[in-house]
Amino acid sequence: MKVLMRGNEAMAEAAIRAGCRCYFCYPITPxxxxxxxxxxxxxxxxxVFLQAESEVAAINMVYGASxxxxxxxxxxxxxxxxxxxxxxxxxxxxxxxxxxxxxxRAGPGLGNxxxxxxxxxxxxxxxxxxxxxxxxxxxxxxxxxxxxVMLAFDLSDRYRxxxxxxxxxxxxxxxxxxxxxxxIPPEKIPPKPWALTGAKGRAPNVASSFDLDxxxxxxxxxxxxxxxxxxxxxxxxxxxxxxxxxxxxxVAYGTMGRICRTVVRQARKEGLPVGLFRPITLWPxxxxxxxxxxxxxxxxxxxxxxxxxxxxxxxxxxxxxxxxPFYGELGGVVPTPQEILSEVKKYVR
Amino acid sequence: xEIGVIFAGxxxxxxxxxxxxxxxxxxxxxxxxxxxxxYGPEMRGGTxxxxxxxxxxxxxxxxxxxxxxxxxxxxxxxxxxxxxxxxGGAIVVNSSLVSQRKERADVKMVFIxxxxxxxxxxxxxxxxxxxxxxxxxxxxxxxLEAVIAAMEEELxxxxxxxxxxxxxxxxxxxxxxxx
Numbered sequence: 099m100k101v102l103m104r105g106n107e108a109m110a111e112a113a114i115r116a117g118c119r120c121y122f123c124y125p126i127t128p129x130x131x132x133x134x135x136x137x138x139x140x141x142x143x144x145x146v147f148l149q150a151e152s153e154v155a156a157i158n159m160v161y162g163a164s165x166x167x168x169x170x171x172x173x174x175x176x177x178x179x180x181x182x183x184x185x186x187x188x189x190x191x192x193x194x195x196x197x198x199x200x201x202x203r204a205g206p207g208l209g210n211x212x213x214x215x216x217x218x219x220x221x222x223x224x225x226x227x228x229x230x231x232x233x234x235x236x237x238x239x240x241x242x243x244x245x246x247v248m249l250a251f252d253l254s255d256r257y258r259x260x261x262x263x264x265x266x267x268x269x270x271x272x273x274x275x276x277x278x279x280x281x282i283p284p285e286k287i288p289p290k291p292w293a294l295t296g297a298k299g300r301a302p303n304v305a306s307s308f309d310l311d312x313x314x315x316x317x318x319x320x321x322x323x324x325x326x327x328x329x330x331x332x333x334x335x336x337x338x339x340x341x342x343x344x345x346x347x348x349v350a351y352g353t354m355g356r357i358c359r360t361v362v363r364q365a366r367k368e369g370l371p372v373g374l375f376r377p378i379t380l381w382p383x384x385x386x387x388x389x390x391x392x393x394x395x396x397x398x399x400x401x402x403x404x405x406x407x408x409x410x411x412x413x414x415x416x417x418x419x420x421x422x423p424f425y426g427e428l429g430g431v432v433p434t435p436q437e438i439l440s441e442v443k444k445y446v447r
Numbered sequence: 448x449e450i451g452v453i454f455a456g457x458x459x460x461x462x463x464x465x466x467x468x469x470x471x472x473x474x475x476x477x478x479x480x481x482x483x484x485x486y487g488p489e490m491r492g493g494t495x496x497x498x499x500x501x502x503x504x505x506x507x508x509x510x511x512x513x514x515x516x517x518x519x520x521x522x523x524x525x526x527x528x529x530x531x532x533x534x535g536g537a538i539v540v541n542s543s544l545v546s547q548r549k550e551r552a553d554v555k556m557v558f559i560x561x562x563x564x565x566x567x568x569x570x571x572x573x574x575x576x577x578x579x580x581x582x583x584x585x586x587x588x589x590x591l592e593a594v595i596a597a598m599e600e601e602l603x604x605x606x607x608x609x610x611x612x613x614x615x616x617x618x619x620x621x622x623x624x625x626x
Contacts, residue, residue, distance in 0.1 A: 102474050357508040
């Protein structure tokens with residue numbers, strides 16, 4: 099049965115259905131409905147909803163819950179995510195799974211509450227300190243947002259790498275019909291033998307990112323590195339739309355991805371051979387599929403709500419095989435399909 | 448088929464709710480639909496608007512360049528959005544708060560004194576449902592019953608029977624006022 103839900107609400111409900119039982123937050127627009135939804139519904143499922151005294155506190159509570167083996171999540175919007183970055187680095191270092199939702203708004207600084215995609219670098223290239231990666235998933239519809247939240251919990255547990263949902267204010271605020279994924283029964287969640295559950299009858303487990311011996315720490319990071327290569331091999335996800343005969347392919351993710359779908363439809367109506375390549379995992383980025391596309395499509399036009407962040411990964415994929423122009427909007431302004439179509443027409447007619 | 452509707456007015460006029468009810472009605476009738484609100488400070492006394500897109504294939508952009516229908520519940524809304532309405536489209540104007548004038552010659556202009564009608568029905572806050580009734584008639588995508596059912600579902604938890612009754616009447620009034 100389809101229900102009409104906001105992106106924020108659908109992500110919250112999906113987290114509960116994925117078995118999230120500890121949620122820690124500090125409120126910020128435009129993800130307020132996510133907090134409200136969790137406050138209302140999570141306790142009914144026997145979970146803990148806790149509004150912390152700060153973002154820093156919230157992410158460290160996530161660390162604690164995750165170390166205890168619970169599926170746990172936090173959510174915020176851009177400036178709040180910046181505050182959580184130290185904790186996220188510690189989660190990555192201690193190999194603790196967690197889901198972090200970033201409903202992006204315009205920055206830098208306090209910026210404003212309008213939708214933007216300026217946190218791509220922060221999500222995919224570090225953000226926190228040290229040599230780590232996050233699994234980064236970018237939904238473009240409310241339906242996909244719900245599904246990717248479920249997936250984020252599974253992937254994060256499987257690889258013991260924190261996962262981030264990179265959404266934005268538009269996706270968080272808009273309502274769309276959604277077919278909610280079935281809840282995962284608790285017994286279906288794989289056990290976590292590494293969790294800190296009391297060391298009775300076994301050697302103690304430790305959740306830490308601290309090791310003063312460089313050689314020992316190197317081994318930990320080598321194992322982590324190995325995991326990242328595995329994720330890159332197994333988990334790359336993307337969507338192609340009308341790319342078969344395209345002479346120009348738009349490359350866009352999240353909200354921009356869905357808007358570009360409309361652009362493709364309008365372009366096709368006018369007889370222009372335009373397609374869409376939409377990365378769903380921003381890390382691991384779909385370098386290889388995009389490279390293959392660049393071998394037969396002369397123009398890959400990247401469209402982002404930023405001054406060009408994913409654009410760098412597009413150019414890394416293409417390596418000069420095709421033209422890679424960029425079109426972006428700034429400050430929380432969302433371009434209309436017409437504006438993007440005008441840009442498209444500079445390259446194909 | 449992809450139809451955009453913009454509801455706009457003061458915060459507090461029930462703009463977002465009217466859009467939500469339309470979106471729900473469309474969903475129940477099997478259409479693809481998106482509802483996108485203006486959010487943030489507008490909600491407290493400023494202007495509010497929301498965009499509903501109804502389509503028969505998955506909706507791409509929830510933002511609409513040229514809506515087929517604009518519901519302008521106050522003067523600033525009419526000024527801001529009227530130029531964007533697609534030729535051949537329609538503008539539903541709350542003539543209680545907006546002077547009657549031919550803003551656009553190439554669209555159907557419908558003037559309805561929504562505040563007076565709402566007052567008459569005994570609930571000043573149901574002006575939004577008068578507007579929605581008119582919109583449903585203009586769209587012609589589904590019968591008024593679909594909208595009434597969606598309204599009842601939307602208000603279900605918080606709607607007392609008396610309130611539902613008034614809202615039903617408001618929807619009907621709006622619907623019948625469009626020729």
